[in-house]
Amino acid sequence: xxxVKNYYKERDLKNLSTINRLLNxxxxxxxxxxxxxxxxxxxxxxxxxxxxxxxxxxYLSEKKFNSKPIKSFEVKDLEIVSSTDIEKFISYxxxxxxxxxxxxxxxxxxxxxxxxxxxxxxxxxxKEQINVDNAAKVAIPKxxxxxxxxxxxxxxxxxxxxxxxxxxxxxxxxxxxxxxxVRDVAILTLFLGTGIRISELVxxxxxxxxxxxxxxxxTRKGGNQTILYFSNEVADALARYLAxxxxxxxxxxxxxxxxxxxxxxxxxxRAVENLVKKYSKIVTPLKKITPHKLRSTYGTQLYRETKxxxxxxxxxxxxxxxxxxxxxxAISEDIRRSVAEKVKLRETDSNNK
Numbered sequence: 001x002x003x004v005k006n007y008y009k010e011r012d013l014k015n016l017s018t019i020n021r022l023l024n025x026x027x028x029x030x031x032x033x034x035x036x037x038x039x040x041x042x043x044x045x046x047x048x049x050x051x052x053x054x055x056x057x058x059y060l061s062e063k064k065f066n067s068k069p070i071k072s073f074e075v076k077d078l079e080i081v082s083s084t085d086i087e088k089f090i091s092y093x094x095x096x097x098x099x100x101x102x103x104x105x106x107x108x109x110x111x112x113x114x115x116x117x118x119x120x121x122x123x124x125x126x127k128e129q130i131n132v133d134n135a136a137k138v139a140i141p142k143x144x145x146x147x148x149x150x151x152x153x154x155x156x157x158x159x160x161x162x163x164x165x166x167x168x169x170x171x172x173x174x175x176x177x178x179x180x181x182v183r184d185v186a187i188l189t190l191f192l193g194t195g196i197r198i199s200e201l202v203x204x205x206x207x208x209x210x211x212x213x214x215x216x217x218x219t220r221k222g223g224n225q226t227i228l229y230f231s232n233e234v235a236d237a238l239a240r241y242l243a244x245x246x247x248x249x250x251x252x253x254x255x256x257x258x259x260x261x262x263x264x265x266x267x268x269x270r271a272v273e274n275l276v277k278k279y280s281k282i283v284t285p286l287k288k289i290t291p292h293k294l295r296s297t298y299g300t301q302l303y304r305e306t307k308x309x310x311x312x313x314x315x316x317x318x319x320x321x322x323x324x325x326x327x328x329x330a331i332s333e334d335i336r337r338s339v340a341e342k343v344k345l346r347e348t349d350s351n352n353k
Contacts (some may be wrong), residue, residue, distance in 0.1 A: 015043035022050045026057060027073035033123055052116035055098060059089050075129050078121060083137035090114055090138075111140055149287055150297040151280075156192055158283045163188055168282040179262065184275050186241035187259060191276075191291060193234035195298035195316050198269055198291040204258040206242065211235060220317045228315070299324065 280289035
């Protein structure tokens with residue numbers, strides 16, 4: 001329990017460190033803004049706001065305020081920024097240069113940056129530090145639904161077999177495979193068998209696993225703890241990995257983290273993302289599979305087995321069932337397919353030839 005809390009505390013500290021570093025590149029009033037929303041937002045949200053606002057003020061300095069130093073911006077300058085200026089900024093994001101690098105934003109990235117700008121303007125308007133909120137006049141663009149990428153049943157088996165056997169790997173990958181394969185199979189099996197989030201997975205400790213009940217504790221978004229249950233297939237993969245760790249003389253006796261890196265430390269989010277990418281590129285090279293796509297795969301399969309959207313939402317930790325529908329489009333597909341033959345247009349009479 002304490003180790004899980006420490007993991008999230010360390011992650012928050014890293015985000016806060018990033019925020020403080022980026023604030024050196026922003027107007028002084030942004031510090032007041034972040035303080036004002038601190039109790040309403042996570043450190044990750046505030047960090048994303050800072051990244052977005054850094055690009056926005058860079059644009060304003062260059063395109064609107066004749067290269068005015070960003071640190072000399074005052075909150076009243078926001079009143080001079082028109083809705084048209086903001087719309088031009090959103091267009092600019094299609095192809096722009098920042099810190100010597102050419103960047104592009106897709107429609108979702110543009111929408112996120114606009115949300116960050118709108119939130120800032122709204123805050124200072126409500127605080128009566130500006131007399132007009134021109135950002136509120138810029139509508140968030142309607143986003144097109146993204147194609148849902150997930151693994152099919154045969155691809156799930158192929159992915160796990162690849163991690164187990166190493167088939168299809170190059171020589172460099174094979175050099176590390178024997179050492180990591182038991183761990184990697186356990187990680188992939190846990191993703192595909194429970195729909196766990198990547199942050200929840202890397203935060204797991206040995207003592208969180210209960211083989212008596214085939215369950216484990218996770219700390220979900222917002223800090224709430226939940227008990228999730230797993231199948232015997234998942235239990236076998238986890239037990240095999242724990243036994244492997246116990247036999248490994250390099251495993252630190254005081255390390256509580258469930259999944260360890262080659263350095264015998266808690267595995268990082270990046271390392272998990274990379275191992276998922278490594279195996280999935282071998283098995284499904286045309287699909288961009290991430291840990292979240294493995295979660296989508298589980299959610300889709302769970303719905304197909306239960307036909308209960310509310311069960312899927314609960315297991316996945318979605319507070320709103322609409323989130324489940326949005327991210328698992330195959331659920332709607334299956335519903336539409338299942339009713340295709342329900343409405344009859346003309347009765348058939350087998351006695352009439």
